[in-house]
Amino acid sequence: MAIHERSLVEPERILRKERLVVDGVDVSGDWNLIILPRVIDDYDLDFAKEIINSPDGKTITQCYQCSYCTASCPVHNYWDERYNPRHFIYLARLGLIDELQKRADVMWRCVSCHKCTHRCPKGVLVEEVLKVILRTMAKKGLIDEYPSKKFDKFFTESVLEYGRIEDGELLFGWIEKQGYKVFKDPILRKPIPFIGETPEWLKQLTMKPLKSMNISFLVLNAKHMLFHPRTKNWNKFKHVLRKVMQEEGALN
């Protein structure tokens, strides 16, 4: 079935039937080719109100769409023109959520350089406002969480578990979480960095500091790697801390 305005149909919607016969009639070909209306039929003002009413989002009302922020934005200028803070503000203020979601893949790309906030002639705290928009969207399940948040969670879990940071544990644990096979010794089940399927770049990354380390520090590091040190009485404390953090919503 030929259609002339292919550009009006999103490719992922098309159902391709190589061989489809209904009641003896061959209806093979592309299906689901209805052109969906583009009309905005309403605003989601509850979404907009949630942003306006949050303490760090209230300056969103001051924007008059001059685009000083976008013109200053390094992400817009050098990375992806679809990252447009001025436009996100307009969409959020009217609650045009489907338009925001179309840009979900670029919306997390702010590098927090704060040029927008410093230059805004209307005093909009652009960087903060955009974070509020993202936070509100994530809370309502309208956008996936930023990938770096996953590391933040892993990091928090690691600190909560041991009461301190252990670089090797963190690094190899994270590498393993990413799907790499890390070789472990059979007794303590600790990762051994130089054998197995450890990626070459990681081997080099671990070798570099080792070459310049003095011997006692090297031994200390190896000891910590095998027998992870814990903060004293941490087990008692971590239950309390975890409970408080859960109550405050800080673990989400």
Place this chain on the structure above:
Amino acid sequence: MARNVLVIGGGPAGLAAARALGRLGVSTILLEKDGQLGGNPIKNHYHTLIPRKLKPSQVIGPYIREVEQNPNVKVLLNTELTACEGEPGEYRVTLSNGEKHEVGAIVVATGFEHFDPRRKGELGYGLYPDVITNLELERMFSQEGRLYRPSNGQLPKRVAFVFCVGSRDRQLGVTNVHCCRYGCALSGLQGSEIREHYPDVDVFCYYMDVRTYGTWEYPFYWAPQEKYGVRYVRGRIAEITYSPADGRLRVKHEDTIVQRPAEVPMDLVVLVLGMEPSPGTKKVAKILGLAQDPDSQFLVPSDESGSNIVSNKPGIFIAGACKGPIDIESSFSEGEACAAEAAAFIGAKVAV
């Protein structure tokens, strides 16, 4: 040379001219075609005047009282100018009540009229009761003191302001290509008033540009957004329709920032009307032979003079909205400037 002055029009500009002339001790005749003084603000029951947010009675009341009490000013209501002949300094005028006078100078302050939105049929004025004009909204505030949908008398959840109805529109002919100057500011003010008294009502302004020039920027554009939460949406409303399913209106437009068509439900739609020269302005221009703008038909000042109150005819001065859209406080000052010029023209020995 005759020693008296004729002022045509009893609105803000005419009242200001007549009051100043009366104070200067110049014998003045004030013509008003309606049965009351005050012009459009009084006749149409404006609620609050921009830019100083005063009531018309507060602002125009003192002028009316002084003009009526000053023995130098003769007020003729329900009277129009029908003919004029003679030379500058000795104009012989005939009035509709049969009187004839010889006057030394004339101040023309014949004003404007509001655009009739029935000429924009696609906006549904007169068809749907919930499509009203900003004049009717002013009257709602000033006469009834509450906001409601005319169709059912209930409070609307959403109000839309449609900018530039009868302004900046070549579709209506060359007569309506000018900007009305007051519409953006008044809508900002009306939107703020609605939000102040009814915080649950969402207000939307559909604009192409927001022209709150000069010092009006903060009080009539920034404050409505920042202080009162009025929303500005870019796009000119092309059509207003009605949905029997939910009894609400739909404003049809393209959101030019999102670049998508939109048909958004609204409960009350307010048309922001443009300004046109009043029939009196056009008539007086013909009788006195005053220069008019070929497009809008508003009066235009003399090419030789840098002042915008000096007409192309010596001894005839023009003030206020007969020259184009203008705010009320500027109308007052132009009327007063005309009074000084007219007094100087007839060589009046003023009582200072």
